[in-house]
Amino acid sequence: MxxxxxxxxxxxxxxxxxxxxxxxxxxxxxxxxxxxxxxxxxxxxxxxxxxxxxxxxxxxxxxxxxxxxxxxxxxxxxxxxxxxxxxxxxxxxxxxxxxxxxxxxxxxxxxxxxxxxxxxxxxxxAVYGLTEWLDTDLKEAKLISNPGCYPTATLLGLAPLVKNKLIDEKSIIIDAKSGVSGAGRNVSPVTHFSETNENLKIYKVNEHQHIPEIEQVLSGWNPGVRAVTFSTHLIPMTRGIMATIYASASIDTNIDQLFDLYRETYEGCYFIRIREKGTFPSTKEVYGSNFCDISLAYDERTNRIMVVSVIDNLMKGAAGQAVQNMNMMLGLDEKTGLDFVPVYP
Amino acid sequence: MxxxxxxxxxxxxxxxxxxxxxxxxxxxxxxxxxxxxxxxxxxxxxxxxxxxxxxxxxxxxxxxxxxxxxxxxxxxxxxxxxxxxxxxxxxxxxxxxxxxxxxxxxxxxxxxxxxxxxxxxxxxxAVYGLTEWLDTDLKEAKLISNPGCYPTATLLGLAPLVKNKLIDEKSIIIDAKSGVSGAGRNVSPVTHFSETNENLKIYKVNEHQHIPEIEQVLSGWNPGVRAVTFSTHLIPMTRGIMATIYASASIDTNIDQLFDLYRETYEGCYFIRIREKGTFPSTKEVYGSNFCDISLAYDERTNRIMVVSVIDNLMKGAAGQAVQNMNMMLGLDEKTGLDFVPVYP
Amino acid sequence: MxxxxxxxxxxxxxxxxxxxxxxxxxxxxxxxxxxxxxxxxxxxxxxxxxxxxxxxxxxxxxxxxxxxxxxxxxxxxxxxxxxxxxxxxxxxxxxxxxxxxxxxxxxxxxxxxxxxxxxxxxxxxAVYGLTEWLDTDLKEAKLISNPGCYPTATLLGLAPLVKNKLIDEKSIIIDAKSGVSGAGRNVSPVTHFSETNENLKIYKVNEHQHIPEIEQVLSGWNPGVRAVTFSTHLIPMTRGIMATIYASASIDTNIDQLFDLYRETYEGCYFIRIREKGTFPSTKEVYGSNFCDISLAYDERTNRIMVVSVIDNLMKGAAGQAVQNMNMMLGLDEKTGLDFVPVYP
Amino acid sequence: MxxxxxxxxxxxxxxxxxxxxxxxxxxxxxxxxxxxxxxxxxxxxxxxxxxxxxxxxxxxxxxxxxxxxxxxxxxxxxxxxxxxxxxxxxxxxxxxxxxxxxxxxxxxxxxxxxxxxxxxxxxxxAVYGLTEWLDTDLKEAKLISNPGCYPTATLLGLAPLVKNKLIDEKSIIIDAKSGVSGAGRNVSPVTHFSETNENLKIYKVNEHQHIPEIEQVLSGWNPGVRAVTFSTHLIPMTRGIMATIYASASIDTNIDQLFDLYRETYEGCYFIRIREKGTFPSTKEVYGSNFCDISLAYDERTNRIMVVSVIDNLMKGAAGQAVQNMNMMLGLDEKTGLDFVPVYP
Known part of the structure; x- marks a missing residue:
């Protein structure tokens, strides 16, 4: 082809x-x-x-x-x-x-x-190509719209909770952090090395164009979700996104139930790796690969669930997921030519 | 002396x-x-x-x-x-x-x-030495306990909201990020360069020893505050802390009121700089100085207030605040010998 | 196998x-x-x-x-x-x-x-496994000694000049720079993040164990080469080596002749890429790959040749070259399973 | 004033x-x-x-x-x-x-x-303002030309050797490395964060405008020095210059004599710090200060002297030296208002 x-x-x-x-x-x-x-x-x-x-x-x-x-x-x-x-x-x-x-x-x-x-x-x-949650067969698709980098990390992290209605729909806060390559190759003062290195910035507060994308998908999964808080930070590194997601549990739960849910939900999804309980992924652990690594915590004191979801923004957050979708479109195994081991360290 | x-x-x-x-x-x-x-x-x-x-x-x-x-x-x-x-x-x-x-x-x-x-x-x-919020005269103190780095950024950012009871006491989430020098000079795998550079980690989830320090002070200010969610991320940079703080407004408010409140509250506090509305501080803008820079956002869609507070963890978060307290203890102007301009870039 | x-x-x-x-x-x-x-x-x-x-x-x-x-x-x-x-x-x-x-x-x-x-x-x-310059058939070898990271970058850069006796044998100076992963995974104060980030160090001056390795090979190629000056710098990045090599031309030469020589010498060597005249490789351009990229300059004012040679220290400088040698040992094409495109940016 | x-x-x-x-x-x-x-x-x-x-x-x-x-x-x-x-x-x-x-x-x-x-x-x-080597009284000067960042580090490192004719005038090679702030605040692809971070580049090979500045001063000190080799590398950090300088000794010498020479030469120069024998400065050790730290090695095997000279390019390499010259011009002590301790780490 x-x-x-x-x-x-x-x-x-x-x-x-x-x-x-x-x-x-x-x-x-x-x-x-x-x-x-x-x-x-x-x-x-x-x-x-x-x-x-x-x-x-x-x-x-x-x-x-x-x-x-x-x-x-x-x-x-x-x-x-x-x-x-x-x-x-x-x-x-x-x-x-x-x-x-x-x-x-x-x-x-x-x-x-x-x-x-x-x-x-x-x-x-256009078919929205969040590969693990497609609602149509890509073999029939003419036009695939590849998701944004932040929405990919966020939605993969939130899907089991939102789809199963386990959280208060008004309580969702996503504190997102990205490496600088997400801003592209065009030069700008914001991504000038001397302004960005050894620095941590918050940007596009309440104005990021990925907010409506996230809300559109979440409310499609559960109409009770209307608005979320989503903030974006620029990390002095080139690649990687971490979404730290907070939400209040709406049912009695515990950490083991949550891990079971996530493991079952993503069983058979090669590129989603649910990490071991008590450990959390760092962005470098998916560097250069198409993996999305996810872990969870539950704090009884506040009844709050925290989800940590990391991707390489240029891979699962862009070109990698595009090739994963291409494979689906062509009827190939989703990981054909895409089975890169993370480059570590 | x-x-x-x-x-x-x-x-x-x-x-x-x-x-x-x-x-x-x-x-x-x-x-x-x-x-x-x-x-x-x-x-x-x-x-x-x-x-x-x-x-x-x-x-x-x-x-x-x-x-x-x-x-x-x-x-x-x-x-x-x-x-x-x-x-x-x-x-x-x-x-x-x-x-x-x-x-x-x-x-x-x-x-x-x-x-x-x-x-x-x-x-x-021991007197808790959060300088801008001392509850006793340091000239009388024998033993000053200097606050932790994360609590300093967090408490200075939250004080006006908590003291004035403007937020839902159960809604406080602090997503904190720190440079690596906060972990000290002792070597460890976590702070090994090749493991930390071009990487973003979350650590000590729900276990950080600064959680009880923050809760102790907040509940002293407003007994309604019992437990907060506080998470800590390791940023691939040496110095700097940013606390991104989320809370639900418990009263009708707007962004101008909030900025007025913060400006009035910290009037006369040389080391607290309330930034201009619509702009947000980055950590490098306080690098090497004793400043704590703060800004705010209010999102009507979610009725949520966001506070962004940055410090140099080794200055206002440690040695700088210690000298500020020393000055108070000696009856000197708080900024004596401490008026460093941030090193930028 | x-x-x-x-x-x-x-x-x-x-x-x-x-x-x-x-x-x-x-x-x-x-x-x-x-x-x-x-x-x-x-x-x-x-x-x-x-x-x-x-x-x-x-x-x-x-x-x-x-x-x-x-x-x-x-x-x-x-x-x-x-x-x-x-x-x-x-x-x-x-x-x-x-x-x-x-x-x-x-x-x-x-x-x-x-x-x-x-x-x-x-x-x-033991056979010294500088793959492009093997002096024996690895299919017969029992024990392959994989070259050091610095010697690999240096020797691949110097080989055409030394083997063809184009430079003053006493004039060779190698100013080498390496990312921190070359120091391995064991923790030490030298590779502690806060000591290494936003810092540039020179280390092991005249004491680096790669000096005798480089001299042994060079003098094997040309007995006139006895001692070289070789210095090593620690760059605040994880991967990558650049060897900036200086030597005085011992014959009349010019930049076009030098490029011709290098292109001919390395023709058919998949992993050696001679860059275009007037351009120079940076370490990121071989990141995560087994390539060694080389370019040259000649300065008439000083009659000095400069060679710039870059590798990924963990790939061509370690595991990559090891697999390249493994392929040779097994009678496979040298790039079998090793044809990684550099991860950029 | x-x-x-x-x-x-x-x-x-x-x-x-x-x-x-x-x-x-x-x-x-x-x-x-x-x-x-x-x-x-x-x-x-x-x-x-x-x-x-x-x-x-x-x-x-x-x-x-x-x-x-x-x-x-x-x-x-x-x-x-x-x-x-x-x-x-x-x-x-x-x-x-x-x-x-x-x-x-x-x-x-x-x-x-x-x-x-x-x-x-x-x-x-115009008076060339390399403060430690002024050839005129700045109190009389109307126009002071502040030296370039690379020339400052290089010339302070070479002065004792060149002025005392201890080295072969044709043998001087300066391998210089700089943080990215030396390129200024104007955006360009070369200084775009994603292109520069975790990367090491060589640039302006044999074309850097600081070459004639260095040669002009050196030949003024010793007319035998005509052309030098000077190369420049871009280090993924914001501040700091290291000049690694190589030259062949033209007289019998040893490391103790060289250290004695440097210590005597710079006695009374507050901003020049000759480091202890066997130790070498890193750029972070002068970060944010006006110091130039220098050390030396002598390799008997090659009869080569190596000088390592580091500065903060924005301080001793620009604004710091400008204020030092201003102090001289105004008849003040050279370190008035300029006695910043390096910001470490």
Missing amino acids: KAAIIGVTGYGGAELVRILHQHPEVSIHSFHSSSQQGNRVIESYPHLQSITAQVLEDIHIEKIGNEADFVFLATPSGVAANLVPQLMNQNVKVIDLSGDFRIKNREVYKKWYKKEAAEEHWLNE | KAAIIGVTGYGGAELVRILHQHPEVSIHSFHSSSQQGNRVIESYPHLQSITAQVLEDIHIEKIGNEADFVFLATPSGVAANLVPQLMNQNVKVIDLSGDFRIKNREVYKKWYKKEAAEEHWLNE | KAAIIGVTGYGGAELVRILHQHPEVSIHSFHSSSQQGNRVIESYPHLQSITAQVLEDIHIEKIGNEADFVFLATPSGVAANLVPQLMNQNVKVIDLSGDFRIKNREVYKKWYKKEAAEEHWLNE | KAAIIGVTGYGGAELVRILHQHPEVSIHSFHSSSQQGNRVIESYPHLQSITAQVLEDIHIEKIGNEADFVFLATPSGVAANLVPQLMNQNVKVIDLSGDFRIKNREVYKKWYKKEAAEEHWLNE
């Missing part, structure tokens, strides 16, 4: 190259860019010398449609909304890594993204 | 040397260590070459009592409980940076510290 | 697990440790949950000899010298990642390692 | 504010910017809240001349060349932190800086 990648000059695109390099069934047919056509990929990414000698091509939709079996879109928000209808007309399947097709309500998208939303028709067509 | 420092080979002790180097009224008379007597200070800390040529002395209580006006204890927990009665007998005032005299209830200390508590008599004598 | 690993609790051992997880021809039969037998591997390395459920076994030589086809030794210096004769008696092949069989002269070993050297017989038997 | 600062929005300017905050004789009268006039200083630097409430003013030369006793220029290269003649006409003394007045030969400046040089007249007027 042949894939085209549009937007390879960002970190999501580069990570797709790393993953697909050894995939047994899929190869990258072509790379496309709206701004750097004519440049070789290795001018953007010298680490890919000897991996690919390809040159970035223009985004010629018809040619892509004729030559590629499907397309990864690893572009900034606003771009996919525009490209997807054209690609759909060429009958080429699309896996979109951006936020453009995640929010079903166009007004909500506009409010949080400060941009016009995609067309209603294609929003309805 | 002459100070003696017991325990200079840890980070708190070294920071006292940095601060007092230019203090106009106090000089360091002697350094003491139980394990490295005979060594020069600069063998532990080469950066102090030309700052001090002194040699570490044994902990000879009587000699210290005769020669020094007061003593800083910068020793691991368990040591001060033992030394303080001896020093008190010599009529030498003590500022203790350890946790030994913070917890008034001996059973609680024993439970969280896994050690025998100090004697009741001296626990009662 | 079945491999046994002795010493999996260090970083070299853990990296072997990561690499061999997907190797098509070799699986790890057993893990052995002298100190942690009975523990599961994931107690040392939680990131390996779901990758291996094995338990660390005692170092039972006879059993290893009966069950395994060959053994990786990833033990501290001094251990292999002792284990190898026993393993050789069991006719099990060994790839040793330690320094014990690198130095042919026992007196030299003793001087630099401060330990007794291995037996002369086995020193002679 | 009243100082004006032009260019406070860069790191050099911010550091001047930190230093002068407690200076007993000098206060900052006004801040000036060509691009951000009307903004408050704390909008650029929130860490200065409560330190300064001033607003950035336009660069109104006449007003500055009337109101300020002298001016610090902390502007990018090219700006001072233009401003200095105007300021000189107002009879206001200037300390320039940029490179514009360092290179005496206008052609050389143009070649390395790719810009037009300053006027010959003012180049001749």
